[in-house]
Amino acid sequence: MENLARKDPAPNSVRVGQVLETATRLFTERGYEAASIRDLAAELAIRPSSLYHHFPGKQNILFTICFGMQRDFNAEVMPHLAAGRTPEEAIRGTIRQHILFSQRRKGEVLVNIRERRSLPPKLLARVNELRRQYRDAVADVIADGHRQGVFRLTQPKLAAMAILDMANGQALWFKPRDRRDLDRLADSYAQAAVVLLGGWVPVP
Amino acid sequence: MENLARKDPAPNSVRVGQVLETATRLFTERGYEAASIRDLAAELAIRPSSLYHHFPGKQNILFTICFGMQRDFNAEVMPHLAAGRTPEEAIRGTIRQHILFSQRRKGEVLVNIRERRSLPPKLLARVNELRRQYRDAVADVIADGHRQGVFRLTQPKLAAMAILDMANGQALWFKPRDRRDLDRLADSYAQAAVVLLGGWVPVP
DNA sequence: TGGCGGCGATCGAACGATCGTTAGGGAGGG
DNA sequence: CCCTCCCTAACGATCGTTCGATCGCCGCCA
Numbered sequence: 066m067e068n069l070a071r072k073d074p075a076p077n078s079v080r081v082g083q084v085l086e087t088a089t090r091l092f093t094e095r096g097y098e099a100a101s102i103r104d105l106a107a108e109l110a111i112r113p114s115s116l117y118h119h120f121p122g123k124q125n126i127l128f129t130i131c132f133g134m135q136r137d138f139n140a141e142v143m144p145h146l147a148a149g150r151t152p153e154e155a156i157r158g159t160i161r162q163h164i165l166f167s168q169r170r171k172g173e174v175l176v177n178i179r180e181r182r183s184l185p186p187k188l189l190a191r192v193n194e195l196r197r198q199y200r201d202a203v204a205d206v207i208a209d210g211h212r213q214g215v216f217r218l219t220q221p222k223l224a225a226m227a228i229l230d231m232a233n234g235q236a237l238w239f240k241p242r243d244r245r246d247l248d249r250l251a252d253s254y255a256q257a258a259v260v261l262l263g264g265w266v267p268v269p
Numbered sequence: 270m271e272n273l274a275r276k277d278p279a280p281n282s283v284r285v286g287q288v289l290e291t292a293t294r295l296f297t298e299r300g301y302e303a304a305s306i307r308d309l310a311a312e313l314a315i316r317p318s319s320l321y322h323h324f325p326g327k328q329n330i331l332f333t334i335c336f337g338m339q340r341d342f343n344a345e346v347m348p349h350l351a352a353g354r355t356p357e358e359a360i361r362g363t364i365r366q367h368i369l370f371s372q373r374r375k376g377e378v379l380v381n382i383r384e385r386r387s388l389p390p391k392l393l394a395r396v397n398e399l400r401r402q403y404r405d406a407v408a409d410v411i412a413d414g415h416r417q418g419v420f421r422l423t424q425p426k427l428a429a430m431a432i433l434d435m436a437n438g439q440a441l442w443f444k445p446r447d448r449r450d451l452d453r454l455a456d457s458y459a460q461a462a463v464v465l466l467g468g469w470v471p472v473p
Numbered sequence: 474t475g476g477c478g479g480c481g482a483t484c485g486a487a488c489g490a491t492c493g494t495t496a497g498g499g500a501g502g503g
Numbered sequence: 504c505c506c507t508c509c510c511t512a513a514c515g516a517t518c519g520t521t522c523g524a525t526c527g528c529c530g531c532c533a
Contacts, residue, residue, distance in 0.1 A: 098302030115483050230438025264464035
């Protein structure tokens with residue numbers, strides 16, 4: 066009587082998790098369009114048709130990865146936007162958590178960044194809506210800091226995009242040697258974001 | 270006797286230019302894998318087989334777009350790394366030009382960023398080599414600034430990546446209303462890069 | 474307790490569509 | 504006459520997906 070909410074996608078079985086894991090790896094390695102259902106089935110040592118018992122189709126697998134990742138991301142990172150007392154502390158904690166999450170679940174993050182566009186418009190919109198919520202929340206905190214005089218800049222939304230592009234970019238190339246290395250990157254980027262917001266004087 | 274250097278790809282005819290233009294647009298709209306040779310031919314109002322008179326194959330069209338774009342980019346942007354007297358001026362001019370180029374030839378830039386990975390390893394390596402040259406040159410100037418004490422940071426290469434991720438990101442979302450708008454963004458980002466490099470104090 | 478029905482999970486086989494590419498021929502201008 | 508450019512036609516491969524049968528486990532009921 067507990068897990069009856071959804072019927073079609075993801076009956077939370079072990080296999081569903083295996084499919085999502087393997088699909089995430091395949092999609093990052095070859096791209097969504099280039100990775101075929103048959104490739105995915107072969108890696109799972111089952112027949113292609115068996116996949117359709119767990120998922121209604123290929124697009125739904127991609128959606129489950131992207132939406133699930135973004136949902137978890139928002140739930141984990143966005144609280145840091147309100148937790149800190151000052152806007153500076155809020156941004157610092159958010160960017161730090163943003164990077165830690167991105168590295169911890171790098172596969173899903175990469176799929177979401179690079180393959181999201183292959184979703185049909187309706188499903189894509191649902192993922193983008195979550196991303197917009199996060200982006201707007203960051204921009205709001207930046208605007209707060211601007212009103213309080215801590216941040217010096219002209220366009221809060223532009224500053225938010227610049228910082229988020231920076232924070233997203235590292236997922237594509239950074240490979241931490243150990244936990245210390247990762248912590249250093251997270252702190253560095255958090256610091257960079259604050260410095261950038263504090264010293265970004267307007268251009269005449 | 271002038272244009273005999275290359276025989277297979279791009280005999281510099283009008284059609285070749287049309288193909289590259291249309292392919293760039295199609296690849297940005299649908300992605301390389303999802304855009305078919307038949308789609309491309311249909312938009313050009315010719316038959317699919319006719320394309321093979323101008324290009325040896327689909328991958329070569331993608332390569333021509335990516336490599337040509339990155340070659341022009343390096344030729345246009347990299348001189349700014351040596352032009353300025355101070356590292357600060359060099360970075361400022363480079364980032365500014367980086368953004369102006371990205372917006373002027375946004376289609377090719379987007380294809381290079383998002384679809385490059387679909388190239389076979391050998392062709393991909395040739396494009397990545399050009400990108401590596403640019404990235405290393407930026408990192409060298411940052412390291413110079415660090416030695417001179419103008420930039421305060423721990424890892425020049427990490428700082429270079431952060432700045433370049435920021436500069437590359439805008440191509441995905443920024444749509445300038447006019448030339449003034451574009452100039453403002455370019456100057457803002459150039460300023461942001463300098464501020465970031467100057468104030469990026471090391472994390473203990 | 475032992476047979477049995479039901480059901481989740483997987484299977485083999487195939488569908489129609491679309492893919493990149495090739496072969497070979499024809500029109501037209503230098 | 505040859506070379507550039509485009510055509511029609513088709514090749515073999517691979518794509519996502521569907522259909523219907525089968526396997527094995529689990530609980531119910533005689």
